[in-house]
Amino acid sequence: MDEQFKFKKLYRNILLMIMTGGLLFSLAAIIIFKPGASRIWANVLLNNQYFLGIALGAAFFLAVHRIAWSGWHTVLQRLPESMTTYLPVAFILMLLMYFGMHHVYHWSSFEGYDAVLEGKKAWLNVPFFFIRLVFYFIGWIALTWLMKKNSSALMNKSDITFHNRRKIFAGLFLVFFAITVSTSSWDWIMSLDAHWYSTIFGWYVFIGMFVTSLSFIILLVWFLKRAGYLKYIRPDHVHDLSILLFSFSIFWTYLWFSQYLLIWYSHIPEETTYFIRRIENFKVIFFINPFLNFIIPFFALISLRSKRNLDWVAIVASILLIGHWIDYYQMIMPASAGGQSVIGLLEVSMTVFYTAIFIFVVFKSLSKGPLVVKNDPFLEESLNYES
């Protein structure tokens, strides 16, 4: 049971190579193709938000399972735990937006009089934007750090009070997260279309986050099993992960469609601009989005046998990771970069760069502790879990 993930030299070198490659190609794309500043910064924002979402979704996964005292996830809880260690990195990367926010957030550099922006000024102003940003990140980092510290205390000291205390930390995180995930999505994505608003938007972004996070956990399980670890994760555990992936993909579609239907029905010009801009200029991206994120996972994961086949679920998870990247793309790009945005070398290489950073951080944190928690009262239940 004392399995330890070794962050081999080979993995480290491959990741570092991909990281430098991604960075070099991004710089080359910037120098050769000379995209506008707003397109570059919109890409930074897109990847910040995407990988932050994966890390936050992992923290949500842990918190929601702990508050329900779920037993089945105990064998794999070190995986989402290591994913949450990306949050400090995301904080630094998000602070970079200070240098480029005027290129993507039109409200931040608008001069002159605009009645709508004037009305939103109490919320949308540059100092308060960064105060909120720091507040969100400090809250998320502190609470996930406390959760993680408590888990490792339970592992080392085998005292039941640490087990009972987990529920408190999980509850605190969930309350803080429930509010901040909505407000942060207004700040970072919805305010790109500063005149537009949608009350369901926070939920929509949050469920997208959770789906990407589940997909990443599944891919991590797949990779570690391929590398010879995690022998005790059986099809029963994969089954439960797939059920979550399946149901939250459907829930994502529900929110996507609700937002669309209400705006389509009421037909108010200041609301419909959001969809008109996306459907007219980004037709392929807009319609491929529900196809990748709903139709494919729905039919690919509907049967019991496909839910228990890890290779198959890993393929679906990769499709969903791409699908939700495209989802963020259609939220962010049309509003910030506008007509000049295409998926080109810059987009691909920058995402590759961020992916390498993310995987590097996760592997680094995973290699610092055992792959399976020790002394957990639920461990036995989880090892013998049957779904």
Place this chain on the structure above:
Amino acid sequence: MENKRYISVYFDDEVPLLQAVRKLIEKKETILDVMTPFPVHGLDKTLSMKRSRIPLVGFIFGALGAILGFGFQAWVFTVSYPLVIGGKPFFAVPSFIPVTFECTVLFAAIAMVTAMLIKSKLKPDKSFVAFDERISDDVFVILIDNENGKTTPENIKSTLAGIQTVEIK
């Protein structure tokens, strides 16, 4: 002591129940039925039962419901009684989706319940003799076949020695 047609073993928890089922199968006793107040994970597999085909019924009738629901609205709003509603086109797909979804759920749910009732031969006027009132309450029961007097309660008792049972009769 007269031989009974059934021997029933009562438990108050799922863990001893599963242990007992495994042991009885090992001893080649015929288990007629296991009754539990809630679904017990792993019980179907231990009893080597075939997988239920209810999900297939649900899928087929759900798909049928989706097609019928969508088709009916399309027919009503384009052929039978076209109405201009809020300036939308007659064939307004987004507004059909909620009703299509509801039809899918309704058809799937009703078909699954009906299929279950037909398969387990339950009719509205069917009456039962309550074998033991606790069965429909909070106890776990294993029914063992003893039609030919092939075993005795004492036999079962010795097989299940060491497992926590409430009653064997």
